[in-house]
Amino acid sequence: MSHDPDKELMELGHEAVPGYKPVFYGVLAVACVYLGYLFYNFL
Amino acid sequence: MIHTLIETGCPPSLIYIFGALLVPFLKGKVKAAYMLLIPIVSFAIVAGVDIHGGSRWVYSLLTFGPEYNLILGRIDSLSRIFGFIFMIITFISLIYAIKVNDDLQYMAGLFYAGGALGVTFAGDLFSLYIFWEIMAIASTFLILARRTKASQAAAFRYVMVHIVGGLSLLAGIVLYIQTYHTTQFSYIGLTGPASWFIFFGVAVNAAVIPLHGWLKDAYPEATAAGAVFLSAFTTKSAVYVMARMFPGADLLIWLGAAMTALPIFYAVLENDIRRVLAYSLINQVGFMLCGIGIGTQLALNGAAAHAFCHILYKALLFMSAGAVMEMTGKTRCTDLGGLYRTMPLTCIFCIIGAASISAFPLFSGFVSKSMIISAAGYEHLVLVWFIFQFASAGVFHHAGIKVPFFMFFGHDSGLRPKEAPTNMLIAMGMAAFLCIYLAVDFKTLYNLLPFPVDYVPYTSAHVVGQLQLLMFGALAFCLLILSGIYPSEIRAEHLDTDWFYRKGAVLFYALADVCMNTINKVCDFLFANKLTSMINTFAKNAPATLALLVLLPFKGMMSSKEGEPSFKDRVNQAFATGSLPVGITAAVTTLFIVALFILK
Amino acid sequence: MKLIYTLLASGTVFFILCWLLVRYSRENTLTFFDRPKNVKGFLLVFYLSLVALLIYDFFVHKHDHIHMGNAPEFYAVYGFVSCVALIFIAKVLRLAIKRNEDYYEKK
Numbered sequence: 033m034s035h036d037p038d039k040e041l042m043e044l045g046h047e048a049v050p051g052y053k054p055v056f057y058g059v060l061a062v063a064c065v066y067l068g069y070l071f072y073n074f075l
Numbered sequence: 076m077i078h079t080l081i082e083t084g085c086p087p088s089l090i091y092i093f094g095a096l097l098v099p100f101l102k103g104k105v106k107a108a109y110m111l112l113i114p115i116v117s118f119a120i121v122a123g124v125d126i127h128g129g130s131r132w133v134y135s136l137l138t139f140g141p142e143y144n145l146i147l148g149r150i151d152s153l154s155r156i157f158g159f160i161f162m163i164i165t166f167i168s169l170i171y172a173i174k175v176n177d178d179l180q181y182m183a184g185l186f187y188a189g190g191a192l193g194v195t196f197a198g199d200l201f202s203l204y205i206f207w208e209i210m211a212i213a214s215t216f217l218i219l220a221r222r223t224k225a226s227q228a229a230a231f232r233y234v235m236v237h238i239v240g241g242l243s244l245l246a247g248i249v250l251y252i253q254t255y256h257t258t259q260f261s262y263i264g265l266t267g268p269a270s271w272f273i274f275f276g277v278a279v280n281a282a283v284i285p286l287h288g289w290l291k292d293a294y295p296e297a298t299a300a301g302a303v304f305l306s307a308f309t310t311k312s313a314v315y316v317m318a319r320m321f322p323g324a325d326l327l328i329w330l331g332a333a334m335t336a337l338p339i340f341y342a343v344l345e346n347d348i349r350r351v352l353a354y355s356l357i358n359q360v361g362f363m364l365c366g367i368g369i370g371t372q373l374a375l376n377g378a379a380a381h382a383f384c385h386i387l388y389k390a391l392l393f394m395s396a397g398a399v400m401e402m403t404g405k406t407r408c409t410d411l412g413g414l415y416r417t418m419p420l421t422c423i424f425c426i427i428g429a430a431s432i433s434a435f436p437l438f439s440g441f442v443s444k445s446m447i448i449s450a451a452g453y454e455h456l457v458l459v460w461f462i463f464q465f466a467s468a469g470v471f472h473h474a475g476i477k478v479p480f481f482m483f484f485g486h487d488s489g490l491r492p493k494e495a496p497t498n499m500l501i502a503m504g505m506a507a508f509l510c511i512y513l514a515v516d517f518k519t520l521y522n523l524l525p526f527p528v529d530y531v532p533y534t535s536a537h538v539v540g541q542l543q544l545l546m547f548g549a550l551a552f553c554l555l556i557l558s559g560i561y562p563s564e565i566r567a568e569h570l571d572t573d574w575f576y577r578k579g580a581v582l583f584y585a586l587a588d589v590c591m592n593t594i595n596k597v598c599d600f601l602f603a604n605k606l607t608s609m610i611n612t613f614a615k616n617a618p619a620t621l622a623l624l625v626l627l628p629f630k631g632m633m634s635s636k637e638g639e640p641s642f643k644d645r646v647n648q649a650f651a652t653g654s655l656p657v658g659i660t661a662a663v664t665t666l667f668i669v670a671l672f673i674l675k
Numbered sequence: 676m677k678l679i680y681t682l683l684a685s686g687t688v689f690f691i692l693c694w695l696l697v698r699y700s701r702e703n704t705l706t707f708f709d710r711p712k713n714v715k716g717f718l719l720v721f722y723l724s725l726v727a728l729l730i731y732d733f734f735v736h737k738h739d740h741i742h743m744g745n746a747p748e749f750y751a752v753y754g755f756v757s758c759v760a761l762i763f764i765a766k767v768l769r770l771a772i773k774r775n776e777d778y779y780e781k782k
Contacts, residue, residue, distance in 0.1 A: 041409040042566050044486060048559025056554040060759055063752045070752070074743040075457075228780070343765040344773075416705050420693055452740035460741050464750075465757040472758050484708060494697070508689045512682065519678060536737040540744065543728050544754035550725060551758035553718070562766050568779065570772040577779055 086132045086147040087117035087158065088196060088206060091165075091189025098185065099178045107173050110181060114166040117192070121158050124150045130198045143258050146198025153379065153525040157195045157315045160383045161188060163509075164307045164390055171394055171502035172300035180220045184304045186213035191308035195315055199258040200248045203316070207244060207280075211237035214309060217301030218293050229296035232576070236279060236289040244276025263320040274321060281313035281364060282357050284333050288573030290357060291341070295349040295406070299397030302349060306356060306389045311382050314363045318378055323370025331368055332459050334361025335466035341571065342473035346407050346564050348396045348482060352389070355432065355474040358466060359385045365463075366447040369454055372526040377446030379524055384431065384439035384513055391428035391506040392478060395421050398499050399482055402492035408477075408564040413487035421495050422483040424503040431510040433475030433545055434467060439510045441541065442517040442532045449530070467541075468548040475545070476552050481564065619650040625666055725751075 094113045101109055124131070132148035150158070165188040172180060190213055193206030211234065218230035250269035252258055263270045282290040294305050321327060335358050342354035359381070366378035398421050399414060400406050415422040427438065434440035444467070451460045494500070513520050521528040555561040623646055707713050729748060737745040744750070 040407075040566075043563050044409045044412075044565075045563040046556050046559050046561045049557045052554060052557040053559070056558045056560070059550075059554065059755070063755045063759075066748070067752045067756050070743055070746050070749060074746065225780075339761060340765045340768050343761060344769050415708070419705050420697055423693065423696065449740075452744070455740065457741060464753055465761075468754045468757045469761050472761060504690055504693060505686075508686050511689070512685060516681065536735045536739070539728065539732055539735050540737075540739075540750040543732065543748070543750035546721075546725055546728060547751045547754040548758040549721070551755050551762070553721070555759070555762055561762065562769060565773070566776050568774045568776055569769070570774060570778075 084120045084123075086193075086196065087121055087162065088147065088189045088193030090117050090120075091185050091192060092209070095182045095185035095189065098181050110169050110173075110185070111166060113185065114162045114169070114188075118159070118162045118166075121150060121155065121162070124148075124155075126151050126155055133198075136201065143201065144199060145202050146260075147193070147202055148196050149198030149260070150196055151525075152523070153318060154195050154315070156379050156383055156523045156525070157311065158192055159523065160386050161191050161195060161308065161311075164188075164386050165304075167390065167502050167505050168300060168303045168307070170505070171303055171397075171499055173498045174496060175298075175300055177220060177298075179216060180298060180300055183213045183216035183220065184300070187217065187304055187308055191312045194312045197260055200251065200260050201258055203260050204241075204245055204248055207312075208241050210309060210312065211241055214305055217304055218297045220301055221296060221298045223296075226296040229293045232573070233289050233293035236286075236576070240276045240279030240286075242276075243272050243279070247272030247274075247276060261319065262322070265321060265324050265326060270320075277313050277316050277320070278330075280309050281317060281360060282310055282334075283330050283364065284337055284357070284361075285572045287334070287338070287357050288571055288576070291338075291350055291353040291571060292573045292577075294353040294356075295347050299394075299401050302393045302397055303390050306352070306393045307386045310356065310360045311386055314360060314367070314378065314382055317364060318367045318375060322367055322375055324368055327364050327368030328456065328459060329368075331361045331363070331365025332462045334358065334364060336361075336462050336469075339466060339469035339473055341569055343469075343477070344562060344569050346409055346566055348399075348406050348408060348411070348478060349393065351473055351478060352392050352396060355470060356389055358470055358474075359389065359432065361466070362444055362447050362463070365459065366450060369447075369450050369456070371450055371454065373446055373453065373528075373530060374450035376521075376524040376526050376528055376530070377443060377450055380443035380446060380520055381440075383520065383523075384443040384510070387506050387513070388428045388431035388439060388510050391424060391503060391510065392432065392474070394499065394503045394506065395425035395428065396478070396482070398495035398503070399492075401499075402495060403490050405490075407566065408481040409566055411482050411488055411490070412485040413483070414490060414492065415483040417491050418483070418494050420500050421503065422479065424500075424507040425479045425483065427507040427510055429475045429479050431514075433471035434541065435545060436533065436538045436541060437511065437514050439513040442514050442520065445532045445537065445541075446530055464544065468544050471545045471548045472552055476549060619647050622646055622650070622663055625663055629662070 130146045130149045134145045136143045136145050190206045190210030197203040215230050215234040218226050247269050279286050294302055297305055338354040338357040342351045345351045363378040363381050366374040405411055431438040431440045434444045448463045732748055739745050
């Protein structure tokens with residue numbers, strides 16, 4: 033998908049691909065929990 | 076003097092500076108060959124110097140009083156590695172700029188590089204200061220050479236900031252010489268006001284937070300080739316001076332850590348590619364300053380090695396962004412994208428630079444940055460170590476992925492520019508090649524370092540750890556983009572510390588306007604209008620008034636008849652027309668003489 | 676001297692590789708990522724390499740001076756979380772510091 037190169041965009045957003053948001057939050061939750069566990073045990 | 080020059084070679088800084096003077100008189104291929112010869116000759120001279128042989132190119136400045144010498148050639152293991160990389164990068168930048176055909180940029184670039192080499196090899200504070208100012212002024216012209224209104228304004232702000240820094244350095248040097256009676260450029264440490272002034276002056280050039288506003292303000296406004304020069308010299312020569320004067324200063328650890336962490340937030344938001352690179356430059360200099368602050372042999376080695384590698388890959392990234400700017404006229408993420416189709420080589424070189432700055436194994440950042448991070452670990456600076464790891468992942472995020480992704484991949488901007496010109500490709504190729512070569516043959520780099528090294532970067536634990544850190548950072552980028560959470564690129568201004576002098580200057584201007592102009596008006600009213608006219612009137616009428624006073628006792632003798640002008644009017648008239656009766660003149664003169672006689 | 680020869684030899688190889696890339700790109704235009712299939716393949720390789728890294732981590736002998744660096748999968752988790760935190764903080768920061776493009780100089 034290309035646009036006219038002479039027209040300058042004011043904003044370049046990133047459209048969400050359906051199905052990725054839950055994956056992202058899932059991975060983030062697991063990572064946060066594990067990192068919290070590590071900090072709790074090692075510091 | 077000429078005899079000694081022939082005997083001992085010439086200081087590289089002077090080769091650069093006097094060599095630059097000839098540039099405008101040459102044309103075409105001769106000029107190109109001549110310019111490329113300057114760094115080669117200088118490199119050969121410095122490479123031939125025995126680093127244990129003490130200082131060379133010493134000129135005595137004052138033949139009386141205390142002995143202050145100008146030392147232009149203190150070439151030891153610390154200054155040599157900085158000197159080498161400065162000369163390599165001038166060679167590469169000159170190839171990159173060879174088709175610019177703008178004498179202003181060539182001369183400014185050579186003067187600038189000469190100043191940086193002068194700072195690096197200076198052995199005394201006088202020559203340090205002189206070359207420091209040469210750098211500041213020459214670099215300004217690289218920004219001016221863009222010849223746009225924005226670049227003029229940025230160059231003005233740039234030079235003002237550097238004048239403040241330079242004056243602080245000068246004040247510190249003067250105080251230092253007053254206190255210690257020596258001009259030696261060596262370890263100072265943060266003790267007393269002199270060192271603080273010097274520290275502030277150097278910190279301005281090193282873009283230490285919060286004095287970093289000038290860098291992100293000015294560098295994106297420079298020309299394509301100018302930005303490559305700029306990215307190499309100012310901050311890294313400041314790093315060198317820090318390593319010389321303030322190794323082991325605790326303050327530098329925390330300033331450096333702040334510099335690694337804070338700019339990456341801006342870099343993520345920023346839209347202009349070269350401004351993103353400017354922020355990541357600050358971040359990388361933060362690693363070096365932190366290494367200097369830690370001050371162990373490993374940390375100082377790491378700082379020097381990182382400066383060496385950093386100059387190459389940062390120049391490479393600026394070169395690729397500059398090539399895109401030259402070919403498309405655009406530098407914003409919102410306008411670019413999808414250029415890998417027609418600029419594959421520039422794209423590859425940019426990715427190599429991006430991988431190097433993110434410290435991927437087998438790319439140069441890995442062998443140098445690891446030393447600093449490990450040094451922080453060995454000293455058990457736990458918080459600093461965590462900040463470093465955070466910053467490493469962050470660097471990969473903005474400089475490693477964002478820069479190539481938004482220029483060459485991402486959304487298709489519809490631009491189909493030609494591949495960059497051959498000379499630019501060669502310059503980028505050389506830098507890219509060195510980035511990989513240094514990571515593979517890291518022993519060569521380590522042998523150049525100031526202290527003996529027994530550090531091994533490629534252990535399996537380290538390689539895997541680093542790869543995990545980076546690849547999962549990439550996963551975060553990937554998921555954030557795909558789930559639409561990644562902040563959009565917006566054409567906007569993000570406030571930074573340059574706000575204080577850009578908006579502050581407006582306030583200062585208004586204040587100065589009110590105060591100074593009020594004083595001006597009052598003075599104008601009092602002195603220009605009133606007082607002057609009073610003095611004027613008095614001076615004009617003085618002879619007549621005096622004569623009247625003197626002649627007052629004789630008024631009766633000369634009393635006028637009815638109908639004739641009064642005595643006073645007659646005297647005034649006589650003075651105005653210059654027709655004094657001889658009698659009166661004689662009488663006045665006699666009376667003056669009598670008065671003088673009595674008074675005596 | 677040995678260094679110079681190594682530099683020249685490996686430099687030549689590097690430049691030849693670059694030249695080959697351009698020579699065999701189609702009509703001077705690369706279209707690799709224009710095909711969704713290729714993008715998917717690229718992402719798949721990427722995800723697989725992540726899994727490989729996670730598995731390989733268990734077979735590595737670690738001796739980090741900072742103890743947490745020795746924990747299994749520490750770097751992976753830390754890298755991911757810090758990048759997400761970076762983005763979230765930056766998004767919040769943008770609310771405070773974003774101004775119009777002509778904030779400093781009105782056009």
